[in-house]
Amino acid sequence: MDICFADSTVRFGDRIALHPLTLTLRERRIGIIGLNGSGKTTFARLINGLVKPTSGSVTVNGLDTVTDDKAVLGQAGFIFQNPQNQLILPIVSEDIALGLKGRGLSKAEIEARTQAVLLRFGIGHLGSRRVHELSGGELQLAALASVLVTAPDILIMDEPTNQLDIRNRALVGRTIDGLDEHVIVISHDLDLIADFDRVLLFHEGRLCGDGPPAKMVELYREIAA
Template sequence: MDIRFEQAEARFEGRTVLHPLTLTLSERRIGIIGLNGSGKTTFARMINGLVTPAAGRVTVNGFDTASDGEQVRSAAGFIFQNPQNQIVLPILKEDIALGLTSRKLSREEKQAEVNAVLARFGIEHLADRRVHELSGGELQLAALASVLVTRPEILIMDEPTNQLDLRNRALVEKTVHSLEENVLVISHDLDLIAGFDRVLLFHEGRLLADGEPPAVIDQYRTLCAA
């Protein structure tokens, strides 16, 4: 994984949401934390082109997020805070298969890919279920399956344990830690990211701290208490 921000800046309606930022990301597990409105979600969305820089440049594995959108989205999948917003079709297996449309697979090949990703997360029994019937934890796993069936190298997750009960939170945390892909997680769940390789702390649109989890998380706790 090679993600580079080169004086990249984000603005909305004339307001600077993320001030010019230069950094390189290559670690397998990266946590992104900060108060609401700190710029952390904008930063994450810039990685797969959901937000393009108003100035500067962002590249993913050498591809520019502004000009090479298709390649960037193939490399970096994004799971939204509410996974139900990105599941389009009502039946889970049909929604997962939708991600394979561009690969021109036969019906049998497509079914094999869907079955494999369902088995990977132990949710084969949910294949024919309607999405609105799934629990919060099942929805997160469903969203994971729908994104990872396309085989991105990088996975970006926005608050994956938000509004989950303890049982579903534990299920999602276990799954996140077991993923083979490079993972970037935006989270207020500090336990989830405590064992990551690197944590970024954003505040008021700027990168306030960047380093190993204990020190950065301590700085965030101090900020929250101020």
């Protein structure tokens, strides 16, 4: 993984959502923390082109998020804060298979890949279930499968343990720990990112901290006090 921000800025009208930022990300597990409205989600969405820089540039494995936007989407998958909004079709296996349509794969290949990703996360039994029947933890795993079936190199997760009980938070945490992909996680769940390789702290649209989890969490608590 090689993500480069070069003097990247984001404006929404007159408001600066992200002040100029130059940064390179290569670590396997990266956490993003900060108060609501601090710029962390804007920053994360720059990585796969959901948000475009107003000035400067962002590249992912050498691909520019503006000029190579379709290729970047194949490199970096994004799981939204509410996974139920991400799962479009009513049946879990159908939704996962949807991401493989239009890729020149046969029906048998699509079915095989869908089953393989369900089994990878131990949720083969959920394939025939309706999305609205799933628990919070099951929804997160189904959303994860729907993104990873397309084999992105990078996975970005926005508040993956939001509104989950302690059991499902632990389940999602263990799943993230076991992923081979590079993972970038936006989270208010500070325990989730406690063992990550690197944590970025945002405040008022600026990167105000970049370092090991314990140090960044301590700084975050000072800002939030």
